[in-house]
Amino acid sequence: MLGLAAILGVVVGGVSFGFAGFAFALFASSALALARPPQVVIPAVMLLADTLALPLLWEHRAHLRRDLLRAVPPLAPWSLPLLLVGLGLGTFLLGRLTPAVGRLALAVVVLAFVGFQALRPPGHAATDAAVGGTGAGAGVALGAGLLDGWLGTGGVVIAVYLTWKRFAPAAFIAAMLVYFLGTDLLRAGSYAAFGYWTRATFDLYLSALPIALVGYVGGVALRRVLVPPAAFRAVVLLLLSVYALALIRAGLLPE
DSSP states (O other), rough: OOOOOHHHHHHHHHHHHHHHHHHHHHHHHHHHHSSSSSHHHHHHHHHHHHHHHHHHOOOOOOOOOOHHTTTTTTSSHHHHHHHHHHHHHHHHHHHSOHHHHHHHHHHHHHHHHHHHHSSOOOTTBSSSSSSSOTHHHHHHHHHHHHHHHHHHTTHHHHHHHHHTTTTTTHHHHHHHHHHHHHHHHHHHHHHHHOOOOOOHHHHHHHHHHHHHHHHHHHHHHHHTTTTTHHHHHHHHHHHHHHHHHHHHHHHHOOO
């Protein structure tokens, strides 16, 4: 049975995903990892995120242009080999490091994302075009694969990358979904090779799925009634910070 903190994290993650197409894994992983080992949580959150991604991808299908696809791992030139290396390393770490280390590492990733978003200059111009060279996509693939295989948070690296490339909001969401679904197909195989698909993982997925769907529908509704993005972003960053601090506390205290 999921506790209140876990339920709140999954709901808020679903809301954030339905509203902005991002941050579900940050919220859900942070919340669920407070009570369950990362080896159970990370694969379950991957399944939850992919379930939510399918209807959102259909909604944004008009933005799936060739130039956009070629800018995002694993479809960016030369990104696939580096992504596979990163996934392999991350999957290895997931099973070798203690839950306490995993929680602390997850907290660091969350706080790094919060800091990047908070310090990002306002008025950052956006474009529907995939600007800049595609070669950088290969470089970020290694870091994103490592974080995804280990903590399920490679989307942080991709989000920073797409922000740097000035993707417009709708194109940003489409690009993130391409990364999530493409990478997760590979990640499912690596998790199978390391034996992470357990009964506990699927039980957690089934327990959290209705909660995530409620949050997702709420996020879509908020987006369609034009909730100010700046206010929504501030609330998301604040809540992420709270979960990161809770993870630090859980990681430092003896189990």
